[in-house]
Amino acid sequence: MDKNMKLPFAIKRKLLQIIAFGCSNSHLLNFKGGKLYTGKWKQFCNPGLNCYSCPAAGFACPIGALQAVNGSRQFSFSFYVTGLLLAFGVLLGRAVCGWLCPFGLLQELIHKIPSPKRKLKKGFLYLKYVVLVVFVLILPVAVTDYMGMGKPAFCQYICPAGTLEGGLSLLLAHESLRKAVGGLFSLKMTILVLTLLGCVFFYRFFCRTLCPLGAIYGLFNKVSIFHLEVDSHKCVGCGNCKKTCGMEVDPVKTPDSAECIRCGACADTCPTGAIHLGFSAKCSKTLPL
Amino acid sequence: MKSKIRIAGLFTACAFIIYGFTRGEALVVLNKAVNICLECIGLG
Ligand code: SF4
Numbered sequence: 001m002d003k004n005m006k007l008p009f010a011i012k013r014k015l016l017q018i019i020a021f022g023c024s025n026s027h028l029l030n031f032k033g034g035k036l037y038t039g040k041w042k043q044f045c046n047p048g049l050n051c052y053s054c055p056a057a058g059f060a061c062p063i064g065a066l067q068a069v070n071g072s073r074q075f076s077f078s079f080y081v082t083g084l085l086l087a088f089g090v091l092l093g094r095a096v097c098g099w100l101c102p103f104g105l106l107q108e109l110i111h112k113i114p115s116p117k118r119k120l121k122k123g124f125l126y127l128k129y130v131v132l133v134v135f136v137l138i139l140p141v142a143v144t145d146y147m148g149m150g151k152p153a154f155c156q157y158i159c160p161a162g163t164l165e166g167g168l169s170l171l172l173a174h175e176s177l178r179k180a181v182g183g184l185f186s187l188k189m190t191i192l193v194l195t196l197l198g199c200v201f202f203y204r205f206f207c208r209t210l211c212p213l214g215a216i217y218g219l220f221n222k223v224s225i226f227h228l229e230v231d232s233h234k235c236v237g238c239g240n241c242k243k244t245c246g247m248e249v250d251p252v253k254t255p256d257s258a259e260c261i262r263c264g265a266c267a268d269t270c271p272t273g274a275i276h277l278g279f280s281a282k283c284s285k286t287l288p289l
Numbered sequence: 290m291k292s293k294i295r296i297a298g299l300f301t302a303c304a305f306i307i308y309g310f311t312r313g314e315a316l317v318v319l320n321k322a323v324n325i326c327l328e329c330i331g332l333g
């Protein structure tokens with residue numbers, strides 16, 4: 001294809017996000033009876049966050065799966081889920097968040113609601129690492145019942161994706177579940193509402209502040225095969241890329257920032273075509289020097 | 290250097306996946322994923 005006729009990343013990404021959303025949630029008819037898909041595919045994990053208690057879900061959620069195996073009676077560490085996360089991370093890094101995560105797409109759509117848009121204080125970015133360590137890695141293993149089984153603390157106390165995709169749809173379908181609603185559900189609903197409100201004002205509020213999966217994949221951005229390069233010969237220092245970035249990254253200074261979701265908005269806006277995003281190395285000399 | 294880390298990472302990932310799968314971890318995942326998870330939906 002002619003270089004000038006290349007599709008912008010914005011379009012390519014939106015298409016892939018929609019396809020990934022559909023593939024992750026293909027069992028739409030299950031919403032009717034409030035059933036879950038119970039086939040063999042559910043032993044495999046989705047790369048992005050997608051609650052396995054959602055009736056439409058066709059795969060397991062990697063964060064739910066990690067807690068389930070680590071907190072099980074038989075195992076205290078999941079080689080299987082860790083291996084999957086390692087593979088997704090090395091191949092794609094946080095491009096998983098930008099291109100494949102169903103909850104990421106949902107947050108971007110909510111952010112389109114007209115409202116004043118705000119910048120996030122840097123301190124909030126570290127919260128997701130605390131969530132990862134405390135709620136995903138420590139609590140499910142450390143707090144166990146008399147049978148030696150731990151609970152998935154992130155799902156139980158925080159995950160707004162579970163409340164929205166699994167909780168609300170199953171509660172609507174089953175009266176027996178509605179009768180069991182209590183304080184925990186109120187806590188999770190509060191977190192869900194605050195998260196959705198946050199997404200209206202802040203770009204990808206949940207990804208940046210709370211998502212343990214984003215925290216994991218961000219650590220791989222320095223080495224992931226899918227990466228971002230800024231060509232030092234082409235960059236004229238106009239700063240358009242930094243201004244455009246919803247994740248508030250300056251790709252010229254920190255192309256491997258853990259916050260970069262490899263969305264390509266900066267590459268689309270760069271007037272000199274200095275930003276390259278892809279699997280192969282394209283530039284002979286890259287920034288920062 | 291980066292390419293060595295990538296190769297080592299992918300090699301480790303494959304080894305972990307195969308080992309975890311063969312010792313039955315995928316069945317634990319399947320069992321959790323096909324039943325309604327009360328924690329996920331805010332009731333557990
Ligand atoms: S630096 Fe570029 S690719 Fe990364 S999040 Fe910002 S706009 Fe997207």
Ligand code: SF4
Pocket residue numbers: 230234235236237238239240241242252269270271272273274275
């Ligand atoms: S938009 Fe392009 S030319 Fe401008 S500072 Fe960013 S990389 Fe450099």
